Amino acid sequence: MAEATSRGYDPLATSGAWSRVRANVIVYGLLALFAAWYLLPLVVVILNSFRNLPEIAANGLIAFPRSFALNGWFAAWSTYCVGGTCAGIHGQFVNSLKMTIPATLISTALGALNGYVLSKWRFRGSEFLFGCMTLGVFMPGQVALMPWAFILGKLGLTNSTAGLILVHVVQGLSFTTLFCRNYYVNIPDDLIKAARIDGAGFWRIFRKIILPLSPPILIVTVIWQFTGIWNEFLYAVVFTSGREQPITAALVALSTNGTNVRDYDVMSAAVLIGALPPLLIYFFGGRYFVRGLTQGAIK
Amino acid sequence: MPTAKPSRETVARQPWHERLGSLLPQALVLPSVIATFFYVFVFSAWTFYISLSDSSLLPTYTYVGFVHYITLWQNRRWIIAFTNLFLFGGFYVIGAMLVGLTLAILIDQRVRGEAAWRTIFLYPLAVSFVVTGTVWSWLYNPGSGIQFLVRGLGWSNFSFAWTQSRDLAIYAVVLTGIWQASGFAMALFLAGLRSVDQDLVKAAQIDGAGSARIYARIVLPAIRPIFIAVMVVLLQFAIKTFDLVVALTQGGPGIATTMPANYVYDLMFQRGQIAEGAAAAVMILTALAFVLVPYSAWTIWRQRSAAADG
Numbered sequence: 001m002a003e004a005t006s007r008g009y010d011p012l013a014t015s016g017a018w019s020r021v022r023a024n025v026i027v028y029g030l031l032a033l034f035a036a037w038y039l040l041p042l043v044v045v046i047l048n049s050f051r052n053l054p055e056i057a058a059n060g061l062i063a064f065p066r067s068f069a070l071n072g073w074f075a076a077w078s079t080y081c082v083g084g085t086c087a088g089i090h091g092q093f094v095n096s097l098k099m100t101i102p103a104t105l106i107s108t109a110l111g112a113l114n115g116y117v118l119s120k121w122r123f124r125g126s127e128f129l130f131g132c133m134t135l136g137v138f139m140p141g142q143v144a145l146m147p148w149a150f151i152l153g154k155l156g157l158t159n160s161t162a163g164l165i166l167v168h169v170v171q172g173l174s175f176t177t178l179f180c181r182n183y184y185v186n187i188p189d190d191l192i193k194a195a196r197i198d199g200a201g202f203w204r205i206f207r208k209i210i211l212p213l214s215p216p217i218l219i220v221t222v223i224w225q226f227t228g229i230w231n232e233f234l235y236a237v238v239f240t241s242g243r244e245q246p247i248t249a250a251l252v253a254l255s256t257n258g259t260n261v262r263d264y265d266v267m268s269a270a271v272l273i274g275a276l277p278p279l280l281i282y283f284f285g286g287r288y289f290v291r292g293l294t295q296g297a298i299k
Numbered sequence: 300m301p302t303a304k305p306s307r308e309t310v311a312r313q314p315w316h317e318r319l320g321s322l323l324p325q326a327l328v329l330p331s332v333i334a335t336f337f338y339v340f341v342f343s344a345w346t347f348y349i350s351l352s353d354s355s356l357l358p359t360y361t362y363v364g365f366v367h368y369i370t371l372w373q374n375r376r377w378i379i380a381f382t383n384l385f386l387f388g389g390f391y392v393i394g395a396m397l398v399g400l401t402l403a404i405l406i407d408q409r410v411r412g413e414a415a416w417r418t419i420f421l422y423p424l425a426v427s428f429v430v431t432g433t434v435w436s437w438l439y440n441p442g443s444g445i446q447f448l449v450r451g452l453g454w455s456n457f458s459f460a461w462t463q464s465r466d467l468a469i470y471a472v473v474l475t476g477i478w479q480a481s482g483f484a485m486a487l488f489l490a491g492l493r494s495v496d497q498d499l500v501k502a503a504q505i506d507g508a509g510s511a512r513i514y515a516r517i518v519l520p521a522i523r524p525i526f527i528a529v530m531v532v533l534l535q536f537a538i539k540t541f542d543l544v545v546a547l548t549q550g551g552p553g554i555a556t557t558m559p560a561n562y563v564y565d566l567m568f569q570r571g572q573i574a575e576g577a578a579a580a581v582m583i584l585t586a587l588a589f590v591l592v593p594y595s596a597w598t599i600w601r602q603r604s605a606a607a608d609g
Contacts, residue, residue, distance in 0.1 A: 027408050034402060035419045037478065041434040042422070060447040061437055114328050121324035129328070133335045138591055139342075140539050142563040142580040146349055146358055146573065147342040170334045177331065202323050231427030233542040234560075238568060248429045248542075255433045256549055264437065275430045282425035286418055289425065290486050 049073060049268035056264050072265035076273060080266050082254050084242070089270055091243055092250035096230055096277075099161045099246055103168035104225040110169070111176020111221060116210050118177065119184040120192050121202070130181060136174030141234045144171075152239060159244050164236065168229045175228075176221050183217035184210065219288045227278040227289070247274045343584060350577035358573055367578040376554050377579065380562045383469055384586070387476065387558065388537035394477040395533055396526070399484025404514065406485070407492045417489075421482040428479070432546025435475045436462060439547075465555040468548050472540075472556055475547055480536060484529050491522035524601070531594045538586050559583050 044061055052069040059066065078088040118130045148167055149158075157163030187210070195205050236249040245253070251274050255267060282289055353363045371377050402420055406413055423431055438444035441460040449457040461471040495518050503513050541560035544550055550557040550565075557565075559579060566576030 023408075027405050027410060030401070031405050031410065031416055034398070035416065038419050038423065038482075041431060041438065044438065045434050056443075060451060061443045062445065062448040110331055114331050117324040117328045123325055126328075129332050132339070133332065135339045136335045138535065138587060139339055140560070140580070140583050140587060141541075142560055143346045143584050144338065144342045145346075145563075145567060145580070146577060147345045150358065170338050173331050173335050227425055231429070233427065233429050233545070234564070238564070248427055251429050251433065252542075252545060255436075255546065264443070267433070271430050271433055275426045278425045278427070279422070282422055283418070286421070290417070290421065 045268045045271055048264050049272055051265060053263065053265045057262070061264060069265065072269040075266045076269035080254075080263075080270070082250055089247060089250050089254070089273060092245050092247045093273060095161055095240075095244065096246040096248075096274075099164045099168070100226055100229045100277075103165045103172065103229050104222055106165070107169045107172035107176050107225055108218060108221045110173055111178075111180045112210075112214065112218065113206075114173070114177040115180025115182075115184050116206055118181045120187070120189070120205075120210070130177070133174050134178050136171065137178060139171070139174075145234075145238060148235070148239070159240050161240075161244065161246075163239055164246065167235050167239070168232070172225050172229070176225065179221045179224070180214075180217055183214075187213055216288070216291075219285065220291050223281055223285050223288050226281060230278050250274075346577045346584075347581050350574055350581050352574055354573040354577070356571040356573070363574075367575045371575055371578045371582070374575075376557060377559075377562055379554055380557045380559045380579075381582075383556060384538065384540075384559055386469055387473055387540065388534060390470070390473045391476040391480070391537050392530055392533045394473065395480040395484050396529060398477055398481035399529070400488050402481065402485040403488035403492055406489060417482075417486070420485055423479045424483055428542035429546045431479055432475065432543045435471075435478075436547050439471050462548055463552060465552050468552060468556045472544060472547055476537075476540070476543060479543070480533060484533070487525055487529050488522070491525040492518060495521045527594070527597070531590060534590045535587065538583060538590070559586075 040062075047065050048056055048061060049072045050068055050070070051065045052067045052071065055065075055067040056063075076088055077090050079086060080088045082089060082092070114133075118126055152158045152163045152166070155163070155166075157166060191209055192205055195209055200208065230246075231248060232246075233248040233252065236246040237252065240246065240249065251270060254270055348360070349358050350367055351362055351364060352359055353361045402416075406416055410416065439459070439462040441447065441458070441463065446457060446459040449459070461467040461474075499517055499521075500513055503517055508516070539560060540558050541564065544556055544558050544561050548556045550561050560583060563576050563579045563583065566572045566579065
């Protein structure tokens, strides 16, 4: 995103050189202080995943590493015991992928289609329908728990990744439709009209005009959905158990299990494995992530 | 706003299969509309009905009226959860907005490496509460985290054991919530600060106003709508807080940091008191409505008056 562009207004330039230096010290000092607070957990967890346990126990969690070990990562991935089975968390990591990727793609595709119809093919009542759909954004998960439990039971999808995909697609529709519709509204209607006069139909306009203009919003939506679904915990813990659990539920099972609490090396690696996909997406697609955030909140 | 509607005359003259084809857009959104309608309205009504039934271990549909709401409000645990919501909500919203605004103003001083600073302050939002709550719980743990570190540096009387104390644990949750959410407030405030009319600012500078005065008198009043938007979003987060507490304190020590959302989960899935859990869920929905209904009304009113002015 734009670095501080030439804005003509420079608060620090209003006074002399001395106070300018002093102001700089204050600004950068405060920023560094806040940054230390923000980075502390990340740094601690990364360092501890490569230390060995006796050294962590002796020197504490926040300490410069004086040992190096990869045991934490191996154990977390494939041998550590979670809920009775000792196969690490790689199974739950895969569950999360199997849940998050289809749910993200389906909800984004449907959102794009809904957004297209609700912005460019309005019909009587379509604005009202759109308004109702956005209400879904605010639904607290707790209110939907019992109905979902009943429906997943009837469909035979309890304790399955498919069930969680269904739940996340339905919940995600409100977000994806909102994002896409608000983006497509800004595409000039004249473009669509001209295409219609040339004889283009619904799908042709979608493919030839809308989709080529869509990458920015589709990237925002995919990133938003992926991180949201990957990080979700309530549905994960309620509707699945044991080996069917996504990674968030497994991490809680791991960390709240009394006997595991002190295995900080393995736990650090496990926590990082669970955080890695959204973190990578954030570091590589950060500007889209921020855009999704601001759009989601202001509109 | 003008839209490319299929004009009615052409629809009337078309043969039946093309006329059916012109219903394609409606047909395409229909499944999503039905699904969302179910999800929002039917699910809410369903949960409300369950709260009026005598469900315990399994949902049943025998109507018993509002008894579960009465027992809910007589339950000490729920009172604690609801008090925690106010305590947490207040400190968390104000704290995150203050930190977010401070960060936004600092970054607005044309700092070097703006992108890097922003990346640092926003990354907590990309990671789950399960992850951040777990790691912070270790750092708050007096035997291994911050207290251990400071004592090791020589201050052997230093004490930082909030998560172990019934009275202070909720503030550990607040602190972690602020850590997680103030980057979000920063991003929105920064976008707002950048949208303020620079001519106004320049005029004030020419008049000799210092930067503190310019912020207080011109910039911050101009972004008032953003304050309200940030506050509403944060309040909404506060009301829905669940995983953070699970990972950080598991609601403890004892029940000291239970939040309403945790209460719902515990009653429904740990204690088999589905009806009372549903009643608590309805109270969460009500709390959300208290925040969102006035906000939507205000937004619509603002749009209307903006349209009337423009």
